[in-house]
Amino acid sequence: AQSVSQHNHHVILSEAASLELGCNYSYGGTVNLFWYVQYPGQHLQLLLKYFSGDPLVKGIKGFEAEFIKSKFSFNLRKPSVQWSDTAEYFCAVNNAGNMLTFGGGTRLMVKP
Amino acid sequence: SAVISQKPSRDICQRGTSLTIQCQVDSQVTMMFWYRQQPGQSLTLIATANQGSEATYESGFVIDKFPISRPNLTFSTLTVSNMSPEDSSIYLCSVGTSGADTQYFGPGTRLTVL
Numbered sequence: 001a002q003s004v005s006q007h008n009h010h011v012i013l014s015e016a017a018s019l020e021l022g023c024n025y026s027y028g029g030t031v032n033l034f035w036y037v038q039y040p041g042q043h044l045q046l047l048l049k050y051f052s053g054d055p056l057v058k059g060i061k062g063f064e065a066e067f068i069k070s071k072f073s074f075n076l077r078k079p080s081v082q083w084s085d086t087a088e089y090f091c092a093v094n095n096a097g098n099m100l101t102f103g104g105g106t107r108l109m110v111k112p
Numbered sequence: 113s114a115v116i117s118q119k120p121s122r123d124i125c126q127r128g129t130s131l132t133i134q135c136q137v138d139s140q141v142t143m144m145f146w147y148r149q150q151p152g153q154s155l156t157l158i159a160t161a162n163q164g165s166e167a168t169y170e171s172g173f174v175i176d177k178f179p180i181s182r183p184n185l186t187f188s189t190l191t192v193s194n195m196s197p198e199d200s201s202i203y204l205c206s207v208g209t210s211g212a213d214t215q216y217f218g219p220g221t222r223l224t225v226l
Contacts, residue, residue: 034214043219044155044204046113090154099170100145100206100215102155 002027004093006103013081014111021076021106023091033074034092034100035065044090050074061085083112114139114207116218124224125195132191133221135205140185143208145215146178150201158203161188195225 007022025031035047048059055067065076074091091103115138125131135144144161159167159180167180182188192199202222206215 036217044217046214046216049214094215099157101157104154 002031002093002095002099002101004091004101004103006089006091006106008106009104010107010109012109012111015083016080017110019076019078019081019085019108021089021091021108023074023076023103024072025074025091025093025101026072027093027095029095031093031095033065033067034094035059035063035074035076036090036092036102037087038090039087047076047089081108081110083110086110113214113216114141116205116207116216118203118205118218118221120221121219122222122224124226126226127196129195130191130193131195131223132189133203133205133223135188135190135218137186137207141207141209142185143213143215144182144188145206145208146180146188146190147204147206147217148201149204149220155204158190161190161205192223195223197225199223200225 004025033050036044037047038044047063048057050057050067058064063078065074067074086109089106092100094100117136119134146158147155149155157170158173159169161167161180161182163182177193179191202220204217204220206217208215
């Protein structure tokens with residue numbers, strides 16, 4: 001069975017700091033990788049996704065993620081965070097089947 | 113992406129009762145799923161709602177507790193039966209156009225069981 005782990009449960013940053021959220025998965029086959037974001041009081045939204053091709057993918061709001069197959073990782077990055085990035089971030093994986101497996105989530109708080 | 117609505121958005125229910133949650137999509141979709149997000153936790157897949165046949169449940173979830181209907185390609189319901197306080201969660205539906213495609217999520221139904 002596949003699993004997803006997010007190493008940081010809570011992250012606190014000041015505005016303009018750089019962000020990197022770790023995500024590792026366990027599955028030996030071909031995977032599709034996602035980052036979702038849940039802003040306070042809002043529903044889950046897709047931030048970015050990787051299916052194939054360039055392992056560095058760019059998403060909305062200046063976020064990007066890099067797929068490193070050898071490390072089974074798909075870390076999320078943003079060079080300079082804003083207060084409005086305060087949210088919970090979820091990494092998720094699915095394979096050729098239907099099942100989307102989520103990581104435990106990382107709560108990011110950005111201090112103004 | 114599809115526009116997904118859920119009803120009710122929230123409810124407070126008594127122990128032992130049942131609640132049916134509706135998920136409506138503005139376009140036909142192949143795949144519909146139901147997830148649970150317990151307080152402070154991540155999302156867990158309950159089941160895949162199959163159009164015209166019985167839902168496919170994940171380990172730990174059973175049809176008697178979480179009956180699901182999917183009468184067509186734009187609508188599904190999830191019932192939480194014989195509720196207990198441990199069922200207090202956010203229940204979300206999601207949709208996708210194929211098995212390995214991107215899933216888009218509804219706004220969720222926040223359920224509190226007293």
